[in-house]
Amino acid sequence: FVYVNGYSEVGRIPYSGLGFVENVVPRHRSNGNNRSCASYDYRLSIQKKKCLLNVPEEVLTKPTTDEMACAPERMRRVYSRETLSDWRQSMLQFIELIQWNDAIFNEHLPRPMFNPNATHSATDMDLFQKMHDEISEEVLHSLSCKKQLTNTFNKKFWCPMSITLMKKVLYEVTLFTLYGQEIASSVIRFAVDASNSVRAICRSAKKSEQGQSCQKYFEDLYHLTFESCEFASNVDIAHKSLQVDSPSPESNSSQQGENTQKSLFIVTKGLLGPQVRPLSSVESGKAEIDDQWYIVYQVLKVVHHLTCHIDLGKDYSLEQLCGLLRVDFININEVL
Numbered sequence: 001f002v003y004v005n006g007y008s009e010v011g012r013i014p015y016s017g018l019g020f021v022e023n024v025v026p027r028h029r030s031n032g033n034n035r036s037c038a039s040y041d042y043r044l045s046i047q048k049k050k051c052l053l054n055v056p057e058e059v060l061t062k063p064t065t066d067e068m069a070c071a072p073e074r075m076r077r078v079y080s081r082e083t084l085s086d087w088r089q090s091m092l093q094f095i096e097l098i099q100w101n102d103a104i105f106n107e108h109l110p111r112p113m114f115n116p117n118a119t120h121s122a123t124d125m126d127l128f129q130k131m132h133d134e135i136s137e138e139v140l141h142s143l144s145c146k147k148q149l150t151n152t153f154n155k156k157f158w159c160p161m162s163i164t165l166m167k168k169v170l171y172e173v174t175l176f177t178l179y180g181q182e183i184a185s186s187v188i189r190f191a192v193d194a195s196n197s198v199r200a201i202c203r204s205a206k207k208s209e210q211g212q213s214c215q216k217y218f219e220d221l222y223h224l225t226f227e228s229c230e231f232a233s234n235v236d237i238a239h240k241s242l243q244v245d246s247p248s249p250e251s252n253s254s255q256q257g258e259n260t261q262k263s264l265f266i267v268t269k270g271l272l273g274p275q276v277r278p279l280s281s282v283e284s285g286k287a288e289i290d291d292q293w294y295i296v297y298q299v300l301k302v303v304h305h306l307t308c309h310i311d312l313g314k315d316y317s318l319e320q321l322c323g324l325l326r327v328d329f330i331n332i333n334e335v336l
């Protein structure tokens with residue numbers, strides 16, 4: 001049912017009252033060679049078996065309680081739920097319960113939710129976490145279907161540094177989705193911090209090669225490692241040439257024992273491009289980490305696809321991000 005607010009057809013008295021929607025027809029407007037739907041026209045049944053044709057939606061509103069009270073008994077009876085079966089009434093009640101309600105949303109998920117200094121009940125935080133998980137799952141599923149980000153959070157394909165970066169950016173995506181919060185500056189800062197960390201580890205590697213003690217460097221190396229070398233063949237079309245240098249039998253035998261870690265791999269610089277080698281090759285100084293590969297494939301790629309999925313408009317651009325990460329913008333689209 002809808003309420004008609006003073007609509008009149010040619011030669012007829014203006015009508016105000018209830019109407020039952022029989023049909024809806026798009027009203028198109030021409031814009032050059034294109035036709036777009038601007039609004040809709042309605043065919044309505046009204047009292048005494050009469051009808052109104054081509055009623056514009058601009059004169060229609062949802063009936064209020066007072067307007068329904070003035071309607072004929074037949075219309076009130078049809079509009080009322082009393083004539084419905086118990087099952088249909090219960091379904092309508094359930095639909096009302098799950099409809100989005102701004103008042104309830106603001107009560108249980110207030111805007112300061114992202115403020116670490118704000119206090120919230122355990123129920124509110126639990127609800128926020130569930131919504132965050134749902135939004136993150138939808139975003140990652142969409143990107144996976146488009147083959148833009150696949151096998152997310154799998155340590156065989158993403159290093160720990162990149163997984164941490166994903167989690168940070170996804171949290172910002174949730175804030176943007178729920179509250180419309182400005183997140184471009186935070187996301188860009190995360191990317192810059194991650195790329196700086198990669199370069200810092202590479203600088204520490206050179207100090208280690210010069211004989212300087214750098215215990216933190218060996219600890220930080222873990223954040224750039226992979227649990228398998230199989231990601232090399234799936235890393236992307238642009239890196240099908242990524243070479244794999246498997247551990248030698250000697251290194252495998254030396255890693256056996258109760259206190260030895262499982263084999264970890266890292267991407268290093270090779271003569272023909274990036275090369276996957278055992279972590280031990282970098283720890284021993286025989287290979288050099290390919291910092292540019294990590295910044296492009298484990299930082300920029302993650303931030304760009306997650307950010308573009310929600311469209312931040314003028315607040316974000318790939319060219320700006322490439323400039324801040326010191327990455328060649330001209331050929332970056334071939335990689336992404």
